Amino acid sequence: MNATGTGNRIARSALYEEVAELLRQRIYAHELSPGTWVDEQALAAGFGISRTPMREALKVLAAEGLVRLEPRRGCYVAELSEQDLDEIFPVMALLEGRVAFEAAAKASDADLARLTAIHEKLERHAAANDPDRFFEANQEFHSALQQIAGNRWLKQMIDDARKVIKLTRRDSLRLEGRLKQSLTEHRAILKALQARDPDGAGRTMHDHLLSGRAALAKLQSVR
DSSP: OOHHHHHHHHHHHHHHHHHHHHHHHHHHTTSSOTTOEEOHHHHHHHHTOOHHHHHHHHHHHHHHTSEEEETTTEEEEOOOOHHHHHHHHHHHHHHHHHHHHHHHHHOOHHHHHHHHHHHHHHHHHHHTTOHHHHHHHHHHHHHHHHHHHTOHHHHHHHHHHHHHHTTTHHHHTTSTTHHHHHHHHHHHHHHHHHTTOHHHHHHHHHHHHHHHHHHHHHHHHHO
8 A cells, every 4th residue: 555545544534533522622512512413514514524524523422422323313412311420420430549549659749749739720710719720620630640640541441431521520510519629629639649648549539529420410400
């Protein structure tokens, strides 16, 4: 196979992956709302692409659980049921708890300084009552823990599950009192990490994830 053919394949692959990322962001921002039909033709026209990379992008999102493809009906943005959330959050709690456990055992002084700096962002955004920026700093904190833990298997499983959980986690921060509660939980996690207490870090992170699920359930009940 010649180099030109290989180059064309890479270009096509990069295009549908780029489209998939753009669609992810629209889904997370609820520009494409849960349960809504995805107009492939209109989206493809809007992006200035053919329907082939659009369809490939939607297959990627379907594999991630962000959309569902229905024969003869088309594509729909995923909706997470209460059962879905009850099933996925305990799994995430176990995985993220293990990350915190391993990070506490491996963290260097520089690692802890980095985590402390990220935590200070959480403090500032909570004080400003800014759930969106708090959410972003929270994601940064969890990603930093993954890097410190250095367990690629954990990272892969968490990244896959987080793509689905991101459909809801930002919402829970808008529940009255949840931002303050989440910050308190993060303080406990950081304290355990600074003490290099793997068991304590794992336990507090595990409980933090389940607390997020409880907040979502409470938010649903008041809507």
